[in-house]
Amino acid sequence: MKKFFILTLLLSSFSLFGKHHSEKKPLSAFMITGGCCHDYKNQKNIISEGINERVPTKWDIFFEMDEKKSKAKLSQKGWADGYDYIVYNHCFAHEKDAEFVKSITDIHKAGKPAIALHCAMHSYHWSIPAKEGEKKAWTEMLGASSKGHGPKAAITVNKVKKHANHPIMKEMPDGWLTPEGELYNVQQVYEGTTVLAYGDNGKDKKPNEPQACAWINTHGKGRIFSTTLGHHNSTMSTMEYLDMLGNAVQWITAKK
Numbered sequence: 001m002k003k004f005f006i007l008t009l010l011l012s013s014f015s016l017f018g019k020h021h022s023e024k025k026p027l028s029a030f031m032i033t034g035g036c037c038h039d040y041k042n043q044k045n046i047i048s049e050g051i052n053e054r055v056p057t058k059w060d061i062f063f064e065m066d067e068k069k070s071k072a073k074l075s076q077k078g079w080a081d082g083y084d085y086i087v088y089n090h091c092f093a094h095e096k097d098a099e100f101v102k103s104i105t106d107i108h109k110a111g112k113p114a115i116a117l118h119c120a121m122h123s124y125h126w127s128i129p130a131k132e133g134e135k136k137a138w139t140e141m142l143g144a145s146s147k148g149h150g151p152k153a154a155i156t157v158n159k160v161k162k163h164a165n166h167p168i169m170k171e172m173p174d175g176w177l178t179p180e181g182e183l184y185n186v187q188q189v190y191e192g193t194t195v196l197a198y199g200d201n202g203k204d205k206k207p208n209e210p211q212a213c214a215w216i217n218t219h220g221k222g223r224i225f226s227t228t229l230g231h232h233n234s235t236m237s238t239m240e241y242l243d244m245l246g247n248a249v250q251w252i253t254a255k256k
Contacts, residue, residue, distance in 0.1 A: 026056040027084040027253060032074065034064040035091030038119060039233055043089060046236045047117070047245065054246030057084075067092045071100060080107050084253050089230070091119035093126045098137065101128065105141040109220030113252035114141075115245065118230035121146040121184055135190065142226050143193030143217025148185045153201040155181035155229065157213060157240075160195055167254075168216070168225065168247040169196050178235040184228035186212045193217045199229065214244065216251070223252040 031048060033040045040063060048059045060083070064070045070092060073079060080086055086108075095101060101124045108114050124138035126147060139145040155178045159169050183201040189212055199213035214227040225248035230236050 024056070026058045027249070028082060029057050029059055029085050029087060029249075030080060030083045031059060031061045031087040031089060032070065033061065033087075033089045034070055035067065035119065035123070037091050038231065040065070040089065042233055043230075043236055046233060046242075047087065047089060050236075050242035051245050051249055054242065055249045057249070067095070071095070071097075074104055075100060080112055083112070085113040085115065085249060087115045087117070088120040088123070089117040090123055092124065093119070093122045095124050096127045098128045101125070102137040105137045105219065108141055108222035108224060111221035113223045114225075115248055115252065116142055116224065116226040118184075118228055121186075121226060121228050139188075140190070141217070141219045141222075141224060143215060143219070143224065144186050144189045144212060144226065146184045146186045146228060150183045150185065150201050150203060152180065152182050152231070153203075154178050155183050155199040155201050155213065155235075157197050157199055157229070158210070159197050163194060163196050166194070166196055166216075167251050168214075168244065171247070172197075172240065172244060176238075176240045178229060178232075178241075179238065180232040180234050181229065182231035183211055183213070186228065189215065190217075223254075225252055 031044060033044045044061050044063055048061060051057055062073050064073065070090065121142065125136045128136055130136050157176050159172065159174045163169060181201060183199050189195060193215050195212045195215045197214040198210040200210040213229055217224045229241065235241055
């Protein structure tokens with residue numbers, strides 16, 4: 001009886017030890033958010049909590065509506081150090097400092113994964129001229145260029161068939177409908193970018209025809225996921241949207 005008790009105790013301890021060491025350490029992420037036109041105060045919580053439920057993540061969030069203060073934060077040396085990935089959910093379309101923008105994209109070129117949401121596609125490039133024969137740093141990192149959008153209307157999200165089994169899209173339903181939306185116009189998708197889904201707001205005339213709305217790019221050593229979806233809190237709060245972000249986190253942070 002005594003031997004049985006000791007054996008049971010040892011097995012129990014080994015089980016607890018194994019469980020403790022098999023649990024994955026939460027990822028560490030930094031979100032930069034703020035700017036015009038969106039409810040960033042609430043979206044920062046929707047995004048961070050939604051991702052954390054799917055991929056355990058410890059968050060540091062910099063929420064700043066003032067463009068100059070946001071720029072000052074991202075101008076600090078080492079601001080991205082120590083994080084497994086960065087999330088951009090901001091709207092600063094009129095930045096003119098090309099060197100500042102390049103300092104950000106160089107971080108990802110060196111290997112830091114990133115997720116860019118909605119108006120991040122309109123940030124950091126509208127007011128920066130492109131040098132002849134070169135792409136703008138921000139859009140080159142994202143893998144596509146976007147300017148302008150269609151009317152506010154629900155968006156049907158259709159998977160690209162040949163990439164339907166990509167880890168980000170594999171478990172996603174095809175043709176899911178956002179509750180509300182603002183379909184961005186994507187003027188150019190660069191070579192090397194993989195479009196995972198197109199959005200359709202029900203309009204059949206340009207520029208409101210189906211547009212790339214989710215894609216991936218590898219910028220140098222860094223994996224980047226971008227989606228133009230997410231203008232409204234109602235869309236960001238859907239299971240589909242948050243599942244997509246959770247899948248994206250796993251893909252961008254996966255070991256190559």
